[in-house]
Amino acid sequence: MTLQFSDALASTSLPVPSRLEAFIAANSFDRPTLVMDGDLVAHQFQALQAGLGRAHIHYAIKANPTREIIERLVHLGSSFDAASRGEIELCLSLGADPSKISFGNTIKRASDIAFAHSVGITLFSVDAEEELHKIAAHAPGAQVYIRLIVKASEADWPLSRKFGCDRDMALGLLQMARDLGLDPVGFSFHVGSQTRKAEMWAPTLDEMVRIWTAAQDAGFALELLNIGGGFPAFHGEAIDAPTDYAARVMELVTARFGDVPRIMAEPGRGLVAEAGVIVSEVLLVSRKSDRDMHRWVYLDIGRFSGLAETEGEAIRYQFTTDKDGGAVGPCILAGPSCDSADVLYEKRPVNMPMTLSAGDRVLIRNTGAYTSSYSSVGFNGFPPLDVVVI
Incomplete structure (x- = not known):
């Protein structure tokens, strides 16, 4: 179903709390990680x-x-x-x-x-x-x-x-x-x-x-x-x-x-x-056809690795990226697994930077609840959500 731009949810411009922001900026993460303050x-x-x-x-x-x-x-x-x-x-x-x-x-x-x-x-x-x-x-x-x-x-x-x-x-x-x-x-x-x-x-x-x-x-x-x-x-x-x-x-x-x-x-x-931020990474940005109005953005975390509450799109997580500040467009967000249900937001796409590409870091804000506890032990071999407390 094609949605108009007005239906898309804009990514938040609010800053990540400073202690979390400083810790995340100073560290690298090779897997999805929930950082708690x-x-x-x-x-x-x-x-x-x-x-x-x-x-x-x-x-x-x-x-x-x-x-x-x-x-x-x-x-x-x-x-x-x-x-x-x-x-x-x-x-x-x-x-x-x-x-x-x-x-x-x-x-x-x-x-x-x-x-x-x-x-x-x-x-x-x-x-x-x-x-x-x-x-x-x-x-x-x-x-x-x-x-x-x-x-x-x-x-x-x-x-x-x-x-x-x-x-x-x-x-x-x-x-x-x-x-x-x-x-x-x-x-x-x-x-x-x-x-x-x-x-x-x-x-x-x-x-x-x-x-x-x-x-x-x-x-x-x-x-x-x-x-x-x-x-x-x-x-x-x-x-x-x-x-x-x-x-x-x-x-x-x-x-x-x-x-x-x-x-x-x-x-x-x-x-x-609100004490937690998930550090994730873009794995792929694609379209399904040359006529597709929406990009698909695949993250290294999905429903089975911590974002189960996107079911029904009731909980609307907020996203920030290193490329914020420029032009944005609507994206369908999905997880990495080989399960067709592993789609996070499709009914109301999320506005993300037009320059977003594989390898870019994406922070998912206010994710300290019902993420690590919902994360699977390793569906499809993807690692469960790691947790760091500062």
Whole structure:
């Protein structure tokens, strides 16, 4: 399909943060590499915590599990949202206290529940009857929170019906948890990844507070509200500063839920994305015919080596090159693998320099989240995304 120039996304003219820029300029890279600035992660953590106030950050490890990042967050006093035994072991190995780790995946192996219980983890997420039975059998007396399904989401990357349950089932699970000897402490939800404006939380919060109130009316003394993630990073559209954004979210939460004793938040993208830049290289620039309006630019990184979130073109990464400043034109961006699905942006091509050619360096900005953790072990023999933390 032929697109007009007005549909193309211009590459950003914003500078890469100076410490990252200096490190990248001073080094060569023979493979795609994610360069993370640990100081920027720390700054973002403190900025989000300032806005969240009494809500405790449980970093969503899946966003970026790099050891140096986890260790830095441990030292900052962060708590953690773990999805697996591997993530739990990672946090414990770097000094995290088990009391600051929640097992937030609603789909858990029984032996992993038993492991978590054995190392002192007491807080588990659940959205199904069978999961409650597993937890009761392998983590007796544990605290559980029920994950609610979210139907109203304005996020760029809404979560599917894979997670959560509806109102009636949630109330039933609270009672079942109590009957099984567990401690049902509250609810969790996720508004959807990359919710760019705090006001976009309002429909979800309105939906969630009705269930919260119904549970209280049914006699459950709820004490924990887990508001999940959704905190955004800059991917081409304006977002509020992290402290302002988080503070506004908390205003919306407090206006509906009042003085909840315990509030958790699980930022992932919003905490680490803007602290990372991927250094990549152009492998080929071509056209499919003499009449083709768009160039094809093939990078040495694609969907299978870290850029999985280009699926559906929902996340719009920003690019800078050494040839910025001259004439630009629309390009279809693709990865290097022998898979026809390995195309990054085609519906809305990216404006890139007309002089771009094989061997040129391309920096992909704000890629500290969901890149290294999505990278394959080596599809087609291409190396997985390397990570350097400065």
